[in-house]
Amino acid sequence: MISFEEPIIGIEEKKLLNEVLNKSSVAQGPYVERFEKIISSYCNTKFASACFNGTAALHLALAALDIKQGDEVIVPSFTFIATANAVTYTGAKPVFTDIKKNTLCLDPNSLKKKITNKTKAIIPVHVFGNPCDMNSIKGLAKENDLSVIEDAAEAIGAVYRGKKVGSLSDIGCFSFYNNKIISTGEGGMCLTDNQELNGKLKLLRSQGKVKNEDLKGDDFIEKKYYHEMLGFNYRMTDLQAAIGISQMKKIDDNLKSRKRVAKIYENEFKKYDINIMKNETSSNPVYWIYPIIFKNKKIKMQVGKELRKKEIPFLSFFWPCHKQPFYDSPETLPITEEVSERGLSIPCIPSISDEEAIDLTRIIGNVVKNA
Template identity: 40%
Template structure:
């Protein structure tokens, strides 16, 4: 069917008022001005009109007075790479002209296919279990799915206990509260991580003490921990960052020698293993997140794992208002309500039923990325120690500006214009406003990783062809044009 662009076109002899009316009607934020042979002569955007009116333009003025004559246009076919790369934050709508200069199509940034960094896959029994909750009225934090989810999780991680909570942040808060961490205590935390371990430490009244990360694992550097231990140190929170486990043996050895607790923040690493043991089963307590961008999701949600029965009882007591399990409404301590609902647990159970499939497929995705990016000069692949099973929560790379000829942020912009969402690595904690005491300390590895790292799309269902597109755009944006594998933009399989 022939496309109708009439609402986008006005003739060059119209007034400002006519252009405003056309903009109002087409809602696309732009009109193209054509002569009587339908040849495009210029364009006007919403912003152009706003600026003109502010400068004193009258609505009866000829629109031609304000028209952009120096406009950017594309050629057919609309979706070819050259056209797509012309789009950016300023040029959001590109007129596509035929050889005579007539408008034959329109390419808009918002119309482009987009590949998210991470999206949930809810194609198992989620709906069935949630409907069961709705049909039976078990929608709050009691019900069979909470128990089943916890039991399946406990078995999966190989710990004696698993306790579900409302998210990964409160899991950390609960862990610290149950371990008695509070005012006057210090907690060792990697400088490169999502903020939750540090902010929960602060909210417990304790002081976070940052330790630089290891360049080869991106996680806390065990060799750097001991110099930060003081008589006030109570715990080490290790973060298995981006799915790669921390080097646990030396960390556990240091912790035991100094009488410190180890909290494993496994929010990004469900299924990851250190020397064959699942993360979350190695320290005193493990914490997990089921936010929608995690390997499995419950929307919002979290879990704690431990094999210490006393700790489990305290965690459970504090999670449930500090209420006695024998005597209802009798509160042994002041506690929280950090429970997960049966509805969320229903989703979690269905997700956990698919974890092996998710991780198997992620392995294929990772191989596909690595095979294509390993020879791109200046691109450093994600860490993979011989003792580690990395689950690559987000496949993240480092960009060496000198070797690639492009800096990380420009590469992200380039990928974005091609419809590919990415994320920079976390900002080092010592640079962030809540931690002024750490601002002058030196964390060269965290600084370096944060300055040049980015995460690429890694959903559980990302198509391998889409991985190829991401790699092709990276190759074409760097000095490695020869590695650019041809594919057709816009043809989403």
């Protein structure tokens, strides 16, 4: 069955979950630490801090970098709303940029025009699993002394110039929500190579408090309720981590199968007037979902109606963040607005068979041909 989500609890997950259920605590503990080590080693970063979800990961990253009221943070408008909301939670202002038409990722030329003396950070989003033009973005960040936080929520396993996304900036953030490439139901992670930032991320996720077992000497007796900074309760549980550890054992096969489905889509869509997303040079995307872009909105609507009729799930492209009721900006970001109107995404999960993938492209292709 074609869908965006497949059951995540298999034999391995159940076995490890049972182990955790037999402990006296299922809250953050050794399984979270194990999961962090697995992800940091997979992405080749020095440190990882797990947290409750991807939005919390972005909020923690911004807080660890001291982003606050009066600051501006540049984000693409073409993203899930959490990227912008995390900035707003800190009191800072999200400043929206346009995207490149071919990759759907943040456009460094648009970014350049948005940098002011209030700008403190940039959040490139590896949208739909497609790595951004990180060399240009990091170049601009360096010139202007800005921090970079990758929103890699949709992209674990994607590679840019030989390095995994999430490891290409000051802090990389993942989401492990149910429909993501690997899932813990809800879950998130911040990666960094910076020891000081890692320390802050760990304090911030746990009410600004040093873990009891790390308190030395008299502090162990005196400082149980001593909070070094304003923090949050964004901890991951060992139950989530147990699922994540098991999921990571299967990530290579998972990504391989998604690529198989994506290649079929790519070959078949060539036969019709349908655009697909392109990649940056020397990058290997992962296929979280599969975005397709039609010649105009009318055709997208016709395809959407046909898929609904046949009960085949699809996702509309993001409504531009700068046009969301909460942000409601009068500015125009032409590529974002055009792409958002003309595109939708189809599932690309590992269990889709070759035949199902071909059938789906034919259903869509026929609507396009007859439009």
